Amino acid sequence: MRLWYPLVLSLALASHAVAQTAAPQAGQTPAPAGQAAAQAGLNEDAVPAVMQRAVDEVIRPGYRNAQQSAARLTTAMKDLCDKGTPGSLDKAKSAFDDIIRYWSAIEMVQVGPVIQDNLFEHILFYPDRKGVGLRQVQTLIAKADPKDTTVDAIASKSVALQGLTALEYVLYGTGSEDLTNQKSGFRCLYGAAVAGNIQREAAEVVAAWEKPDGIQASWKHPGPQSADFMDNKEAVTALLGTLVHGAENVRDQRLEQFYKGKDTTPRPKMAIYWRSKNTWKSMTSNLEGLRNLWQKAEMADLLPSDKKPVADAIDAKLKSLLETVPKLNPDIEVATSDAEKAKLDQLLVDTRDLVTMISDNYGAAIGLSAGFSFSDGD
Amino acid sequence: MIRSAAIDRRSFVKAAGLTFLAALPPRALMALERADAVYASGVRQANGSFAVATVSERGEIIDQVALPARSHGMAFSAATGKTVAFARRPGTYAMIFDPHGKTKPIVITAAENRHFYGHGAFSPDGRILYASENDFDGNRGMIGLYDATHRFERIGEFETYGVGPHDMTVSDDGRMLVVANGGIETHPDFGRTKLNLGNMQPSLTLVDAATGALIEKHTLPAEWAQVSTRHVDVDDSGRIWFACQYEGRRNDLPPLVGCFAKGEDLRFVDLPEETTRRLANYVGAIAVNRKDGLVGVTSPKGGASVTIDAISGRVLREEIVPEAAGIAPASTGFAVSSYEGDFLGQRSDVAWDQHIVRIAPSRRV
Numbered sequence: 001m002r003l004w005y006p007l008v009l010s011l012a013l014a015s016h017a018v019a020q021t022a023a024p025q026a027g028q029t030p031a032p033a034g035q036a037a038a039q040a041g042l043n044e045d046a047v048p049a050v051m052q053r054a055v056d057e058v059i060r061p062g063y064r065n066a067q068q069s070a071a072r073l074t075t076a077m078k079d080l081c082d083k084g085t086p087g088s089l090d091k092a093k094s095a096f097d098d099i100i101r102y103w104s105a106i107e108m109v110q111v112g113p114v115i116q117d118n119l120f121e122h123i124l125f126y127p128d129r130k131g132v133g134l135r136q137v138q139t140l141i142a143k144a145d146p147k148d149t150t151v152d153a154i155a156s157k158s159v160a161l162q163g164l165t166a167l168e169y170v171l172y173g174t175g176s177e178d179l180t181n182q183k184s185g186f187r188c189l190y191g192a193a194v195a196g197n198i199q200r201e202a203a204e205v206v207a208a209w210e211k212p213d214g215i216q217a218s219w220k221h222p223g224p225q226s227a228d229f230m231d232n233k234e235a236v237t238a239l240l241g242t243l244v245h246g247a248e249n250v251r252d253q254r255l256e257q258f259y260k261g262k263d264t265t266p267r268p269k270m271a272i273y274w275r276s277k278n279t280w281k282s283m284t285s286n287l288e289g290l291r292n293l294w295q296k297a298e299m300a301d302l303l304p305s306d307k308k309p310v311a312d313a314i315d316a317k318l319k320s321l322l323e324t325v326p327k328l329n330p331d332i333e334v335a336t337s338d339a340e341k342a343k344l345d346q347l348l349v350d351t352r353d354l355v356t357m358i359s360d361n362y363g364a365a366i367g368l369s370a371g372f373s374f375s376d377g378d
Numbered sequence: 379m380i381r382s383a384a385i386d387r388r389s390f391v392k393a394a395g396l397t398f399l400a401a402l403p404p405r406a407l408m409a410l411e412r413a414d415a416v417y418a419s420g421v422r423q424a425n426g427s428f429a430v431a432t433v434s435e436r437g438e439i440i441d442q443v444a445l446p447a448r449s450h451g452m453a454f455s456a457a458t459g460k461t462v463a464f465a466r467r468p469g470t471y472a473m474i475f476d477p478h479g480k481t482k483p484i485v486i487t488a489a490e491n492r493h494f495y496g497h498g499a500f501s502p503d504g505r506i507l508y509a510s511e512n513d514f515d516g517n518r519g520m521i522g523l524y525d526a527t528h529r530f531e532r533i534g535e536f537e538t539y540g541v542g543p544h545d546m547t548v549s550d551d552g553r554m555l556v557v558a559n560g561g562i563e564t565h566p567d568f569g570r571t572k573l574n575l576g577n578m579q580p581s582l583t584l585v586d587a588a589t590g591a592l593i594e595k596h597t598l599p600a601e602w603a604q605v606s607t608r609h610v611d612v613d614d615s616g617r618i619w620f621a622c623q624y625e626g627r628r629n630d631l632p633p634l635v636g637c638f639a640k641g642e643d644l645r646f647v648d649l650p651e652e653t654t655r656r657l658a659n660y661v662g663a664i665a666v667n668r669k670d671g672l673v674g675v676t677s678p679k680g681g682a683s684v685t686i687d688a689i690s691g692r693v694l695r696e697e698i699v700p701e702a703a704g705i706a707p708a709s710t711g712f713a714v715s716s717y718e719g720d721f722l723g724q725r726s727d728v729a730w731d732q733h734i735v736r737i738a739p740s741r742r743v
Binding site: 115257360 | 426450466467496515570573574575576623627628629660662678679701717718729732
């Protein structure tokens with residue numbers, strides 16, 4: 001590897017030109033509202049407060065909630081292993097529902113510490129299209145090696161064995177009756193180790209976000225000293241990207257994973273958390289997480305006054321979705337039956353609309369063309 | 379051979395045929411008549427739908443062909459005139475069309491367990507279309523081979539010998555495929571999420587176009603393992619120019635542009651710090667103007683285009699282009715587009731996508 005040392009570098013530095021493209025001339029075709037609104041300019045004065053609220057009121061509390069929930073889950077799993085009673089199983093399942101709720105509310109954040117060292121996949125391995133992960137879990141349980149009942153042992157194994165979907169199989173999968181048939185059985189101890197691993201991974205993410213001079217400072221103070229954003233525009237683009245990709249995830253990676261429309265064959269067992277009937281609860285929390293970010297960060301503050309209807313439309317769409325999704329049948333076999341398909345078709349439309357509203361309408365209205373590209377690898 | 383702009387225009391008009399010309403609206407016909415050459419680029423229209431547009435040398439839209447979904451990179455065969463719009467990753471379609479409207483477009487879909495990565499190139503004789511693809515279960519970069527003489531039937535595949543291939547091109551003699559393996563693992567189950575930012579493996583590979591054998595593989599030094607090598611073009615001497623996107627700390631100053639030739643080490647262009655900052659650690663497109671001996675790059679994130687002397691590596695010009703998108707060689711210098719609808723200074727009612735291809739009969743521009 002060699003660096004290029006131009007013979008006349010000093011001359012180059014002195015002579016290269018920097019030009020500004022000409023503004024559109026009078027009489028040129030005006031750009032459409034959706035594509036040229038970026039020229040209205042970003043309300044930079046409002047950005048720091050939005051970023052601060054996103055970090056301090058949404059992201060940090062979101063991860064802390066998930067970590068605390070994971071700690072409760074670990075305690076509940078250990079209690080289940082000690083007692084092996086139906087009551088302790090109910091409590092462990094309740095704690096599992098709880099972590100699904102809190103994790104789903106913050107999983108929209110897929111940048112920063114959570115994607116370092118595959119922490120995200122360690123906490124949630126999904127989808128498992130070919131059932132490879134499921135077979136790994138089944139094999140590990142069948143083998144019942146006592147060495148596989150510690151957090152350290154689990155942390156060194158395949159991601160499919162480490163996270164929420166593995167624990168769901170422990171609690172709800174074939175053979176889960178063993179949890180109350182025997183105390184301190186392998187299945188339960190493995191589940192407790194998985195819970196402990198989730199707790200530890202979540203704690204790593206929390207620690208990174210809680211470090212005062214770490215990513216939280218970088219996010220709240222865009223500029224040359226920031227490791228993430230050189231200016232307000234980059235910061236808002238990333239925040240908008242979190243919202244847009246979160247909404248896309250609800251539609252593309254969650255709903256369409258098992259239902260792509262009335263003319264396609266549903267695959268209910270591809271739905272996330274179908275065993276524990278948490279599919280829609282998780283999606284509801286996904287949407288609540290998006291609404292939290294949108295409302296608690298007060299992202300609507302970035303809109304010019306004449307564009308407030310854009311925010312109203314997003315509020316209304318989120319409200320509508322949050323009323324609809326919890327009412328869907330928790331049995332995904334039933335939810336995807338012919339009699340119920342119309343509801344899912346409407347959900348496909350509504351989630352698509354939500355993405356468009358956030359990405360195109362809001363993005364353009366605050367002065368970004370970010371809805372078209374997030375500079376994410378094209 | 380240097381082709382003049384006038385020859386480009388005549389050959390285009392001649393090839394376009396009466397049917398295509400008759401179908402053009404009067405305003406577009408005026409644009410065509412004024413055209414010195416033409417380009418093609420993906421667009422998003424004002425109503426949110428996607429298309430590929432042909433464009434005059436003045437940046438005026440001549441015609442648009444609807445696409446099933448958002449496109450990304452383009453390929454053009456000077457031998458046959460066929461042009462391809464590849465789906466944006468992790469898309470599964472590519473549409474081949476005749477920009478002159480003589481034949482109906484063909485849409486091909488990616489093979490099972492493969493998706494397109496957004497770029498491709500024709501063999502010089504136009505008989506084979508190569509496409510960068512992902513074997514997502516095997517986490518291997520692949521090159522799909524499509525028979526352009528038989529409705530683009532998939533006839534085979536080669537490895538790219540890397541992870542996450544993005545852009546690719548073909549040497550002028552057709553013997554060598556040049557691939558930019560961005561080094562980033564993705565999987566369609568996770569959309570556009572990057573799965574291995576802590577363990578990236580960027581590389582540039584030269585692959586034998588006849589056998590698929592690896593000729594050379596150039597990796598990056600460990601300190602720049604998060605420099606994703608993403609786009610390539612070839613200059614008149616056969617030298618390969620590459621452009622990068624950096625996945626590390628935003629306030630680092632990584633190398634973003636470089637070049638090499640077969641048998642040589644990679645060399646990074648030592649861009650002035652000010653220029654590197656202007657490119658915002660993210661070069662979205664690169665193009666070579668062979669006639670002028672220039673290399674051009676754009677950065678949508680930095681809102682800039684930069685022109686580099688291909689001989690000395692000197693930065694000759696920097697231009698502030700808000701939301702800069704594609705770049706392609708123009709009769710002089712480069713044509714640059716933007717998400718905001720600008721193309722060579724013309725504003726259109728579209729958002730231009732990230733790449734432009736020059737649909738001229740010769741690469742000698």
